[in-house]
Amino acid sequence: MKKMIMVAYNEAIEEEVRVAMKKSILKNYTKINGVFGRGETSGTHMGDDIWPGRNNIILTTADEAQEKQFLLCVRDLRNKLGKEGIKAFVWNLEEIT
DSSP: OOEEEEEEEEGGGHHHHHHHHHHTTOOOOEEEEEEOEEETTTEEEOSSSSSOOOEEEEEEEEOHHHHHHHHHHHHHHHHHHGGGOEEEEEEEOOOOO
16 A cells, blocks of 8 residues: 655755655655744744744655655654654555546
């Protein structure tokens, strides 16, 4: 079964996320730049002087092997970069039309 993966991450780690996707052979995605939000460990990012920084979101589909490889890469980034902020959410993809 195909999975939908949403990754929200600090724009400062853009290159690291690209490398993780490449390692997982994830080629197709939709990217949303400059989103704002607050994370428990990464803090608030609103793109202004008070809360600097922005996040990006990537939506991609993956088979089971790609999903597992990508989530390993995300966990590795979370351990390595910690406070910079990255989180992945996965759900079953019922239909693609």
